[in-house]
Amino acid sequence: MSETTTETTDEAGGTEPHARLSTAPVESTAVPGSFGGRRAPGPWGWITWTGREVLGWVRWFWRQLTSMRTALLLLLLLSLAAVPGSLIPQNGVDPMKVEDFREANPKLTPVYDALGMFDVYSSVWFSAIYILLFVSLIGCIVPRTWQFVGQLRGRPPGAPRRLDRMPAYTTWRTTAAPEEVREAALGVLRKRRFRSHAVDDAVAAEKGYLRELGNLAFHLALIVMLIAFGWGELYKSEGNKLIVEGDGFANTPVQYDDFRSGSLFSYDDLEPFSFDLDDFRATYAESGPNRGTPRTYEAALTYREGVDGAERKKVVEVNEPLEIGGSKVYLTSHGYAPVVTVRDGKGEIVYSQPVPMLPIDQNITSQGAVKVLDGYRDPEGEEEQLAFSAVFVPTFAGKGSGTMFSQFPALEFPVLAVAGYHGSVGVDSGIPQNVYQLDDRKMKQFKDENGDTLRKMLLPGETMELPDGAGSITFEKEIKEWANFQVVQQPAGGWALGGSVVAIAGLSGSLFIQRRRVWVRARSGDDGVTVVEMAGLGRSESARLPQELGELVGLVHDRAPTAPAADPEDSPVPSPEGADK
Amino acid sequence: MTTLAATTNESLAQISNVLIYSAMAVYTLAFFAYITEWIFGSRSKVARTAAALTAGTDAAKPAASAPAVTVRKAGGTTVLERPEVVVRSSGTSRADVPDGPGAHGGDEQGDLYGRIAVSLTVLGFLLSFGGVLTRALSVQRAPWGNMYEFNITFTTVAVGVYLALLAFRRNVRWMGLPLITAVLLDLGLAVTVLYTESDQLVPALHSYWLYIHVSTAILCGAVFYVAAVSTILYLFRDSYENKLAGGGTPGRFATSVLERLPAASSLDKFAYRVNAAVFPLWTFTIIAGAIWAGDAWGRYWGWDPKETWSFITWIAYACYLHARATAGWKGRKAAYLALIAFGCWLFNYYGVNIFVSGSKHSYAGVE
Ligand code: HEM
Numbered sequence: 001m002s003e004t005t006t007e008t009t010d011e012a013g014g015t016e017p018h019a020r021l022s023t024a025p026v027e028s029t030a031v032p033g034s035f036g037g038r039r040a041p042g043p044w045g046w047i048t049w050t051g052r053e054v055l056g057w058v059r060w061f062w063r064q065l066t067s068m069r070t071a072l073l074l075l076l077l078l079s080l081a082a083v084p085g086s087l088i089p090q091n092g093v094d095p096m097k098v099e100d101f102r103e104a105n106p107k108l109t110p111v112y113d114a115l116g117m118f119d120v121y122s123s124v125w126f127s128a129i130y131i132l133l134f135v136s137l138i139g140c141i142v143p144r145t146w147q148f149v150g151q152l153r154g155r156p157p158g159a160p161r162r163l164d165r166m167p168a169y170t171t172w173r174t175t176a177a178p179e180e181v182r183e184a185a186l187g188v189l190r191k192r193r194f195r196s197h198a199v200d201d202a203v204a205a206e207k208g209y210l211r212e213l214g215n216l217a218f219h220l221a222l223i224v225m226l227i228a229f230g231w232g233e234l235y236k237s238e239g240n241k242l243i244v245e246g247d248g249f250a251n252t253p254v255q256y257d258d259f260r261s262g263s264l265f266s267y268d269d270l271e272p273f274s275f276d277l278d279d280f281r282a283t284y285a286e287s288g289p290n291r292g293t294p295r296t297y298e299a300a301l302t303y304r305e306g307v308d309g310a311e312r313k314k315v316v317e318v319n320e321p322l323e324i325g326g327s328k329v330y331l332t333s334h335g336y337a338p339v340v341t342v343r344d345g346k347g348e349i350v351y352s353q354p355v356p357m358l359p360i361d362q363n364i365t366s367q368g369a370v371k372v373l374d375g376y377r378d379p380e381g382e383e384e385q386l387a388f389s390a391v392f393v394p395t396f397a398g399k400g401s402g403t404m405f406s407q408f409p410a411l412e413f414p415v416l417a418v419a420g421y422h423g424s425v426g427v428d429s430g431i432p433q434n435v436y437q438l439d440d441r442k443m444k445q446f447k448d449e450n451g452d453t454l455r456k457m458l459l460p461g462e463t464m465e466l467p468d469g470a471g472s473i474t475f476e477k478e479i480k481e482w483a484n485f486q487v488v489q490q491p492a493g494g495w496a497l498g499g500s501v502v503a504i505a506g507l508s509g510s511l512f513i514q515r516r517r518v519w520v521r522a523r524s525g526d527d528g529v530t531v532v533e534m535a536g537l538g539r540s541e542s543a544r545l546p547q548e549l550g551e552l553v554g555l556v557h558d559r560a561p562t563a564p565a566a567d568p569e570d571s572p573v574p575s576p577e578g579a580d581k
Numbered sequence: 582m583t584t585l586a587a588t589t590n591e592s593l594a595q596i597s598n599v600l601i602y603s604a605m606a607v608y609t610l611a612f613f614a615y616i617t618e619w620i621f622g623s624r625s626k627v628a629r630t631a632a633a634l635t636a637g638t639d640a641a642k643p644a645a646s647a648p649a650v651t652v653r654k655a656g657g658t659t660v661l662e663r664p665e666v667v668v669r670s671s672g673t674s675r676a677d678v679p680d681g682p683g684a685h686g687g688d689e690q691g692d693l694y695g696r697i698a699v700s701l702t703v704l705g706f707l708l709s710f711g712g713v714l715t716r717a718l719s720v721q722r723a724p725w726g727n728m729y730e731f732n733i734t735f736t737t738v739a740v741g742v743y744l745a746l747l748a749f750r751r752n753v754r755w756m757g758l759p760l761i762t763a764v765l766l767d768l769g770l771a772v773t774v775l776y777t778e779s780d781q782l783v784p785a786l787h788s789y790w791l792y793i794h795v796s797t798a799i800l801c802g803a804v805f806y807v808a809a810v811s812t813i814l815y816l817f818r819d820s821y822e823n824k825l826a827g828g829g830t831p832g833r834f835a836t837s838v839l840e841r842l843p844a845a846s847s848l849d850k851f852a853y854r855v856n857a858a859v860f861p862l863w864t865f866t867i868i869a870g871a872i873w874a875g876d877a878w879g880r881y882w883g884w885d886p887k888e889t890w891s892f893i894t895w896i897a898y899a900c901y902l903h904a905r906a907t908a909g910w911k912g913r914k915a916a917y918l919a920l921i922a923f924g925c926w927l928f929n930y931y932g933v934n935i936f937v938s939g940s941k942h943s944y945a946g947v948e
Contacts, residue, residue, distance in 0.1 A: 068907040072900060079896040079925070086889035086933070093884055121884050165669075172664040229882065238879070319788040319876045330879040488879040496881070500868045508861045511902075546668045554663050562664065 021515045021539040023147040023212060065132070066139035074133040081129050085120030088112065092119065134226060141219050148212050156195055159202035159519035159535075166519075166535035168546040170553050173529050174522075176560035181522035181532050184559035188552060194518060202521035211539070214509025221503035228495035236490045237261040237270065244337045244354045244482040248276035251327070251487060271327045271489060275303035278313075280334055280481040284409050292363055292408050299331050299483045316485075326489050333484040335359045335366055338392055338416050339476040342372050345469040350375040350386075354480045357392045358436045363406035366392045369438040370418070370473070371425050378422065379469045385425045388473055389438045391417045396457075404457070416475040419455035420446040420466055446470065515539045518552060522560075529563060532556070593719035600712035601733055605768050607705035608761055614698035615758040618684045621691030623837045678822060680843040683755050698757055699747065706744060709737045709768075725795045728934060732771035736764045739803035746807075753851075755842055759810045790873035797866040801859050802930060808855040809923040812916050815848035819913060849916065853905055856919060860898055867891050890929035897922035 039049040064070055089097035098118050102109045116123030163169060174181065182203050189196040189205040196205030239256035241249050251273050253259055279300040285293050299316045305324055316322050322329040337354035344350050350372055357366030372386040395408035396415040404417050423443035446454040446466055456464040458475035465472045516538040525531045534556065536549040685691030713734050717724040724730045743760050746753045821839040824831050831839070842848065870891065875881035882888060901918040904910035910918075 068903060069910075072903045072907060072910065075896055075900045075903060079893045079900065082889055082893050082896070085884055086886040086893075090884060164667075168666050168668050170664045170666045319873075321876065321879070328879060330877075332879070486879045490880065493875070493881065497872070500864075500871075504861055504865050504868070507864060511857045511861060546666045550663075550666045553666060557663055 021517065021537065023144040023151070062139060065136050066143075068140075071133070071136050071140065074129060074136060077129050078133060081120070081126050084117060085126075088117050088120070090118060090120060092121065130226070134223060137219055137223065141216060141223075144212075145216055148216060151212075152209065155197050155199075156204040156206035156517060158199035158204050159521050163519055163521055163533045163535035166537050168536040168549045169534070170549070171531060171533045172557065172562045173525065173531055174560040175563045176522075176530055178522040178524055178530050181530060181556070181560045182520065185520035185522070185534075185556050188555040188559075189518065189520075192552070196518075201523045202519050205518045205520075206516070207518075208513050208515035208539075210509045211513040211515045212510075214506040214513065216506070218503050218506030218510055221499045221506060225496050225499035225503065228492040228499055231492040232262075232490045232496065234262040234264040235269065235492075236488070237265050238486065238488045238490075240332070240484060240486050242356055242482055242484045243277040244356060245277055245280055245480045248274060249485070250274035256487075269489070271325045272307050273303060273305050273309070273324045273327070275301045275322070275329070277483055278302055280483045282334060282409070282481075294409070297331060297334060297483075299334075299485075301329075326491060328488050330486045330488065331483055332486045333359075335364060335482055336392055336394060336411070336414075337480040337482045338390075338414070339478045339480060340370050340388075340390075340416075341474040341476055342370065342376075342386060342388075342471065343474070344376050344471045345379045350471075352476075354478075354482075355390065356436075356482045357390065361406070362409065364394050364409045365404065365406040368392065368436050371435075371438075373425060376471070384422050385443075386471070387421045387425050387438050387440075387443060388418045389421070389440075411479060414460060414479055415457050417455060417457045418464060418473055418475075419453060420464070420473065422446065422470070514544060516545055516548070518549065520556060530560070532560060590719045590721075593715050597712045597715035597719060600708050600715060601768065601772065604705045604709035604712060605765065605772070607701055607708060608765050608768070611698045611701035611705055612758070612761045612765060614694050614701055615684065615761060618691045618695040618698055619758060619838070619841075621688045621694060622684050622686030622841055624686070624688050624691070678844040678846065680752065680847050681755070681839075681841040683752075684758065684841055686837075686841045695754060695757070698761075699754065702740060702757065702761065703744060706737065706740045709733065709740070713737050723792050723796070725799065727777040728775040729771050729777045731795070731799065732767055732775055735799050735802055736767050736771075738799050739806055740764060742800075742803045742807055751851075752843060752847070753807075755814075756807065756810055759814075760807070763806065763810075788873050788876055790869055790876065794866060794869040794873050797862055797869065801863045801866055802926060804855055804859040805863075805923055805926050808852045808859075809920060811848050811852040811855065812919045812923075814842055815845055815852060816913065816916055818842050818848055819845040819916075821845075849912070852916070852919060856898065856922075857902060860902065863895060863898065867895055886933050887929065890925060890933050894922060894925040894929055897925045 039045050089101045091098050101118075105112075112118060116125070120126055160166070164171070176184070178201065182198050182201075185203045186196055186198060189203065192207070194205035194207045195209075196203055198204075237259070238261070239253075239259035241256055243249055249255055251270055253267055253270065277299060281296070281298045281300075283295040285291050285295060297318055301314050301316055301322060302311050303314060303322060303324065304311055314322050316329060316331045318331055321331075335357055337356040339354045340351070341349055342351035351370065355368050355370050357368035359366045368390050370386075370388040370390060374383075374385070376384060376386050378384045391404045393404055393406035393413075393415050394410060395406050395412040397403070397405070397407050398413070404415070421438065421440055421443035425439070425443070448454045448467065454464075454467065458464060458473075460475055460477040460479065463472050463474040516536055518534065518536050521533040522530055534549060534553055536545050536552075538545040683695070685695045713724050713730075716730060716733070720726065724734050739760065743753065743756060817835075818839050821831050821835055822845050843851070870888070871881040874883065874885075874888070897918065901915060901922050904915040904918050
């Protein structure tokens with residue numbers, strides 16, 4: 001097949017220049033290095049020579065960058081570059097994990113830090129790859145768009161000289177005159193929504209421009225999505241707030257437990273609103289093998305838009321955030337906040353409030369700390385601080401079998417275990433303290449009469465007395481729940497969504513629509529009988545093209561039927577005798 | 582929830598398990614029937630490939646895809662032959678290598694076993710479909726709340742895709758054996774390692790976007806798998822044809838098996854079409870996931886490991902599509918890219934759940 005193999009080796013093109021059906025760039029081997037011209041003597045010569053050389057290199061570089069091969073390599077690089085971020089803990093995903101990793105791998109950490117491995121997706125090298133890719137993409141789209149516009153304004157190219165070399169081809173002889181055949185073909189093709197026109201002795205037609213349009217729209221939409229995502233990240237803000245039932249929150253930076261924002265975010269961008277947590281309800285599977293798995297979480301809120309807007313109610317669920325303007329309030333976690341009262345030796349209340357406890361397992365076994373920072377005096381009247389480490393279980397296994405691990409996440413048999421300390425809690429020492437943990441370095445434990453650590457499991461309403469008249473701690477009957485809310489403000493989400501819709505539509509058009517050309521040539525043969533030739537060319541080989549051509553052939557053939565053959569064996573090219581009308 | 586409802590649900594879950602085990606039994610029978618088909622098929626000595634590669638140099642052949650349809654002229658009585666469309670492939674001579682006859686190799690007994698195998702596959706499909714359905718009814722939600730359910734649904738869909746292609750008269754029966762093998766492995770994994778008692782969803786999974794996202798993910802996976810099998814066979818068949826074209830003599834086993842497969846160019850084209858056809862759906866899957874993440878976790882994209890690997894998979898398939906569009910990267914190179922892309926998909930499906938901790942997609946039930 002040596003004769004044919006050298007031809008049409010590229011899907012995009014054939015031997016004939018007009019056989020190209022795509023504006024996709026055709027790979028050409030760029031010639032690097034010399035860009036022609038000689039260096040004339042003198043400084044002027046040097047300047048022009050250097051200018052030519054620089055310009056040449058820039059051009060060459062640009063051509064390389066915007067070639068399909070580079071796009072392919074950059075895409076490969078991007079997928080490779082995304083891998084480490086999924087295997088190494090990321091600051092942006094889970095900073096606690098990063099801390100753990102740092103502690104566990106002191107040798108690797110500096111290397112990873114230098115490489116930006118904890119922030120892969122905002123690292124220099126990752127950004128470099130996708131920025132190059134998008135520059136390449138722009139450099140690719142712009143010329144292709146112009147080319148496509150040119151194609152739309154022009155007309156389908158005329159028939160190649162040898163139609164029988166096209167991927168799908170047929171011919172027959174007919175009694176109809178060539179002009180009649182062309183007229184009929186034009187009618188058939190136009191009816192089938194081919195762009196078609198007659199050139200010379202043939203009709204040229206083309207269909208499937210939506211493929212190219214779809215492809216351009218898709219790549220353009222990628223750019224829109226990238227910009228939208230980048231914009232969203234730069235102007236994003238995100239904060240967490242733990243709220244106990246009955247308490248509230250106003251959307252100002254100081255009220256957050258933690259707050260993160262993009263580099264271009266300013267506090268003025270925070271949407272003014274406030275809300276109260278009226279009630280939190282959780283339900284759990286009561287029986288069955290998955291007893292205890294959560295069924296529903298609902299947080300009933302009362303919220304106010306603006307500084308003093310009207311009060312409104314909303315139940316926030318896990319997949320149903322509260323939306324206020326551009327901000328969304330998500331319910332992210334929940335737990336219990338037993339109400340604890342601490343009294344001093346004289347029986348004065350020095351502390352009485354719900355203490356949010358952090359769950360450590362699925363059944364909401366929780367840990368926390370009660371810190372009495374001021375207002376307490378020891379039996380001698382000295383100012384001192386008190387603290388209690390506490391473990392809370394909503395459903396205790398029962399006396400005798402009782403370790404402090406919860407059996408069920410709902411409040412069926414709540415127990416609070418406490419151990420007391422006195423001394424300095426250390427809040428003023430400048431070291432940031434976790435509210436849920438106790439730093440007992442500067443504290444002394446209360447001991448019982450045997451000299452053991454004083455600790456006690458309390459049922460609701462029970463009290464633990466501290467030794468030597470130091471006071472008492474009471475686990476009140478009231479147990480509140482808390483919910484954690486994440487407040488997120490990320491602009492340009494609509495653009496990202498719009499971009500993705502266009503991307504999918506464009507992609508589908510680009511992949512499912514075939515761009516194809518059809519030619520119908522009709523001319524009088526040597527014997528005066530009209531010879532019709534029809535051929536089709538698709539962008540890629542497809543079974544649909546011969547089929548479609550077959551249908552078109554059928555339609556044209558109906559109007560210009562085969563001249564009756566004298567000798568049936570000669571069909572479909574009948575002998576001239578049968579050609580007379 | 583009343584006890585009565587609970588027991589019906591439990592018995593439904595029980596029925597589901599029985600159906601899944603029955604499906605596995607039937608697939609096992611189908612597996613042996615496919616093997617038998619291949620064995621009987623080895624009796625036939627077809628060697629059309631070599632003939633086509635060494636002898637056939639005539640430029641164009643009438644294609645099987647262009648049947649000469651007779652058109653009856655409206656009103657008239659003369660029946661006219663419509664002129665036949667001649668198809669020529671624009672590629673290399675390779676494109677003219679004929680497709681193999683399929684696993685049975687033209688052997689009658691082989692063909693019989695092949696038909697039995699397909700019938701058993703249909704039966705197995707119905708059973709596993711029933712298993713998925715009863716499982717769904719027992720939990721009153723879509724059957725993909727954990728890895729076990731994900732797997733049984735996935736295999737059902739994969740077999741469904743295969744049967745649908747057969748029903749549309751696509752030349753895919755040769756795929757029966759590799760498909761059923763993978764299905765059996767997957768189901769075996771599901772009922773042993775991944776089994777999870779039927780249960781309802783945790784609140785984070787209460788979202789209709791989840792249903793859309795996961796169902797399309799499953800479908801994409803099944804289709805990617807079909808394409809990957811085709812790609813692997815393409816690579817084998819391609820080396821076989823290369824060897825023949827170079828004048829070599831491949832081993833007897835290779836000849837026997839590969840001769841019965843479709844031509845390399847057909848396998849390659851099939852893989853490409855299938856991959857290209859689901860790529861937009863895969864894009865949609867990722868976007869649906871992002872929308873759901875936006876509702877559930879407060880950000881639509883957060884580089885969670887599962888998200889990252891979906892992205893990597895997507896980029897890898899985009900690479901493959903680009904490669905196909907670029908001269909010089911077609912054929913084997915593009916096929917390797919397709920396999921890498923499918924490897925990414927597999928890793929995303931199993932690897933991320935099993936090896937990478939801390940993914941928010943931790944509903945997998947395997948931790
Ligand atoms: C940002 C990363 C990119 C992605 C995710 C991407 C994705 C895709 C996909 C999925 C296709 C397949 C659609 C089809 O075959 O019609 C495609 C086609 C194409 N892409 Fe990209 N692309 C990217 C960047 C680029 C760049 C940088 C260039 C130019 C250098 C480019 C040029 C093309 C061309 C010319 C086609 C059409 C090939 C054809 O006509 O078959 N793409 N792209």
